[in-house]
Amino acid sequence: MKMLIFACKWCGLIGADSAGKKRIQLPADFRVIPVECAALVEPDAVIRAFASGIAGVAVLGCHLGGCRFNHANHAAVKRLELLKTLLDATGIGGNRLLISFGTAHEDHQYAEVVKTFFEELRSLPSADLWM
Amino acid sequence: MSGIAVFLCRCFGEINRVIDLDSLQKKLEQDHSVVFFDVVESICLADDIKEAASRIRKSGAEKIVIGGCSHLARGTVVIDGLVREGMKRSAIRLVDLREACAWIHADDPANAVQKAWDLIRMEIAALYHRRESDNVTISVCPEVMIVGAGPAGLSAARTLGRLGFKVHLLERGSNPGGMLNLISHVYPSDEKAQEKIKLYVHEVEKNPLIHFYPKAKIKSITGFTGDFKVQVSSAAGEEMFRVGAVILASGARVWLPHGLYRYGKLKNVITQMEVERQFLKGPLTITSAVFIQCVGARNNERPYCATMCCPSSLKNAVRIRDENPDARVFILHRDIMTPGSTLEAYYRNALAKGVQFIRFEETNSPEMLGDERVEGVDVYDVINGIKIKLDTDLVVLSTPLVPNDDNVKLAGMLGLQLDRYGFFSEIYPLHPLETRVDGVFICGSARWPVSSDHAMMQGEGAAVKAAALLGRETVSALSLSRIPGEKFGHASVNAETCTGCGNCVAVCPFDACRLQKMGRKSISRVNKFRCKACGNCVSVCPNGTVQLPEHDYRAVGAMIKRAFGEESAL
Numbered sequence: 001m002k003m004l005i006f007a008c009k010w011c012g013l014i015g016a017d018s019a020g021k022k023r024i025q026l027p028a029d030f031r032v033i034p035v036e037c038a039a040l041v042e043p044d045a046v047i048r049a050f051a052s053g054i055a056g057v058a059v060l061g062c063h064l065g066g067c068r069f070n071h072a073n074h075a076a077v078k079r080l081e082l083l084k085t086l087l088d089a090t091g092i093g094g095n096r097l098l099i100s101f102g103t104a105h106e107d108h109q110y111a112e113v114v115k116t117f118f119e120e121l122r123s124l125p126s127a128d129l130w131m
Numbered sequence: 132m133s134g135i136a137v138f139l140c141r142c143f144g145e146i147n148r149v150i151d152l153d154s155l156q157k158k159l160e161q162d163h164s165v166v167f168f169d170v171v172e173s174i175c176l177a178d179d180i181k182e183a184a185s186r187i188r189k190s191g192a193e194k195i196v197i198g199g200c201s202h203l204a205r206g207t208v209v210i211d212g213l214v215r216e217g218m219k220r221s222a223i224r225l226v227d228l229r230e231a232c233a234w235i236h237a238d239d240p241a242n243a244v245q246k247a248w249d250l251i252r253m254e255i256a257a258l259y260h261r262r263e264s265d266n267v268t269i270s271v272c273p274e275v276m277i278v279g280a281g282p283a284g285l286s287a288a289r290t291l292g293r294l295g296f297k298v299h300l301l302e303r304g305s306n307p308g309g310m311l312n313l314i315s316h317v318y319p320s321d322e323k324a325q326e327k328i329k330l331y332v333h334e335v336e337k338n339p340l341i342h343f344y345p346k347a348k349i350k351s352i353t354g355f356t357g358d359f360k361v362q363v364s365s366a367a368g369e370e371m372f373r374v375g376a377v378i379l380a381s382g383a384r385v386w387l388p389h390g391l392y393r394y395g396k397l398k399n400v401i402t403q404m405e406v407e408r409q410f411l412k413g414p415l416t417i418t419s420a421v422f423i424q425c426v427g428a429r430n431n432e433r434p435y436c437a438t439m440c441c442p443s444s445l446k447n448a449v450r451i452r453d454e455n456p457d458a459r460v461f462i463l464h465r466d467i468m469t470p471g472s473t474l475e476a477y478y479r480n481a482l483a484k485g486v487q488f489i490r491f492e493e494t495n496s497p498e499m500l501g502d503e504r505v506e507g508v509d510v511y512d513v514i515n516g517i518k519i520k521l522d523t524d525l526v527v528l529s530t531p532l533v534p535n536d537d538n539v540k541l542a543g544m545l546g547l548q549l550d551r552y553g554f555f556s557e558i559y560p561l562h563p564l565e566t567r568v569d570g571v572f573i574c575g576s577a578r579w580p581v582s583s584d585h586a587m588m589q590g591e592g593a594a595v596k597a598a599a600l601l602g603r604e605t606v607s608a609l610s611l612s613r614i615p616g617e618k619f620g621h622a623s624v625n626a627e628t629c630t631g632c633g634n635c636v637a638v639c640p641f642d643a644c645r646l647q648k649m650g651r652k653s654i655s656r657v658n659k660f661r662c663k664a665c666g667n668c669v670s671v672c673p674n675g676t677v678q679l680p681e682h683d684y685r686a687v688g689a690m691i692k693r694a695f696g697e698e699s700a701l
Contacts, residue, residue, distance in 0.1 A: 002694075002695050004691065013203075016201075016231055017201045017227075017230050017231075019230075020201065020227075020229065020230025020234045020235050021230060021234070023237065024235060025235060026235045026236065027239075028236045028239050028242035028245075031246070031250065031695070032227075033253070033687070033690055033694075035682070036619070036664060036666065036682070037666055039665045039666045039667040039670060040665070040666030040670065040682055041670065042669060042670045042684065044684075045684070045687050045688070045691065048688055049691045049694075052691055052694075052695075052697070053695070054691070054695070069567075069640055069641070069663055070548050070567055070640035070665075071548070071640050072640045072666075072667050075640075075670075075671075076670070079670060
């Protein structure tokens with residue numbers, strides 16, 4: 001079950017770092033792409049990820065109102081929610097895109113987000129569905 | 132093609148224990164884009180960095196991938212060290228093999244090795260496609276505009292005038308002094324407010340570098356740090372000037388409690404400001420007074436403490452007792468907020484002078500008695516649990532400061548952010564006088580209700596912050612700090628493919644994107660000084676015209692392709 005995480009440097013990546021320091025054991029099937037802000041996650045990058053056979057994409061950003069770039073992540077969350085409905089329409093399913101803002105700043109929160117998303121992905125058909 | 136050097140760090144066995152780095156080394160031999168690679172015991176110590184730099188120089192590689200710990204651990208130290216050795220910051224990428232791989236997958240070494248290899252190849256691909264933003268340098272205009280000539284603005288003007296910068300001091304009214312003109316004495320020093328302004332006004336008027344604009348209105352502000360263009364209409368007529376920095380000291384206004392405690396309907400129910408006005412006229416001799424605190428503050432609508440109402444009530448209560456020692460003075464409060472050594476002493480002084488304090492609850496607030504004019508107050512004393520009837524012929528309501536109505540307009544012109552109440556928001560945390568627009572500083576009650584002496588303190592602080600910018604001859608777009616951390620790039624527009632749809636203009640949180648006429652079509656232009664590289668414009672651009680060179684779409688695409696072991700060429 002392949003999973004890709006776009007982690008904002010000021011939230012998700014800090015959570016990832018402290019989860020590592022706490023040695024919380026996680027499944028190895030995910031890769032993290034660090035971004036400066038969740039706003040940098042282009043919708044077509046998410047689609048490209050699904051197109052290359054990745055089963056789930058998570059975008060971890062700062063909580064709304066806590067963005068380092070004024071209200072940059074407000075626009076990002078709107079854009080990604082819209083993308084979710086488009087994914088529903090294509091049959092891939094919006095639940096394969098996890099938008100999680102302000103929930104992964106600490107070690108256990110980050111581990112929890114990764115684990116629960118893995119569980120959700122396991123309950124869904126594999127990416128061969130659309131490949 | 133420029134070569135890539137790869138350093139893998141064993142971290143004294145921490146990474147090695149889980150990930151078999153020697154097998155990765157063998158795989159790296161087959162990668163043609165890598166001209167140099169090595170596995171080292173550690174890379175973050177000073178000697179290691181020096182040695183690595185000399186080996187990279189010898190190998191002729193221009194880009195460097197370092198597999199070791201995360202940015203937050205020792206990664207930044209390694210990058211900073213290599214930059215000091217003369218490497219380009221944009222040409223160094225870190226792969227987090229320790230926190231994000233070895234430590235969290237210790238029970239699954241086979242998959243951990245695969246993951247480490249994928250992560251290294253992802254970064255090699257990203258580095259291959261990464262480009263560098265072009266830098267722009269402008270000269271700084273050594274002048275400053277200060278909006279508002281209250282205590283904060285006056286002290287900022289005085290400081291900057293003393294430092295030798297030309298100051299444009301704008302004031303909405305006709306006299307300098309701001310809210311100090313409306314009150315009789317200031318706490319905690321009990322000086323006359325007029326005397327306090329005079330000290331500053333005297334120096335501001337004497338200094339030829341400080342230009343005062345009474346009855347000023349800002350028509351427009353354009354530009355960016357180091358080079359703002361301002362259009363102002365004032366009593367002297369319309370004027371345009373250039374400034375390098377802007378200090379906002381526009382203050383706040385007093386909220387009027389219409390509809391609360393029958394204010395406006397009963398005579399002798401007045402606000403704190405009206406008491407000040409009576410003290411300005413002369414001594415106020417009355418036999419009894421009741422002060423009610425937290426009127427319209429610390430409730431659901433305004434859940435903040437305005438900080439200056441408790442000390443003001445203490446000050447006026449003591450004055451009434453001083454003028455008529457037989458006067459019965461009560462302060463009805465929800466909590467007395469007097470932080471710091473001087474204000475606590477102020478509270479103790481009021482207690483000693485015979486001011487009486489009664490605590491009430493928000494849900495059970497005092498009631499006014501009387502038909503035409505107030506005759507008494509019914510209050511439920513929380514501490515003693517009894518209802519008390521106070522006979523009085525004056526009720527003073529302490530109301531908070533609320534933001535000025537034109538804050539919205541000013542914030543719109545400068546691209547600033549307001550907080551949920553409408554005050555200008557600072558950069559939280561640790562940068563209390565700076566805003567997210569470089570070159571714009573805030574002080575005084577424009578950022579939060581403060582007392583006059585704190586406003587003066589903040590004014591001086593903002594002035595010094597501005598002086599640090601104005602004192603520089605030039606400023607370059609990439610040297611601006613992007614708080615927190617360092618700015619790593621800015622968006623660039625391909626003028627040939629831009630269709631002028633305006634998506635980026637709508638979404639930019641810093642007002643950096645603007646549409647500009649270019650021949651027959653309009654195209655988007657990015658102001659490199661305002662841009663903070665958040666990437667919103669990149670994400671909404673329909674045809675990939677706007678790009679962040681440091682975060683190129685090809686780099687992201689290559690990273691996604693290589694994320695799960697797929698052997699794809701660069």
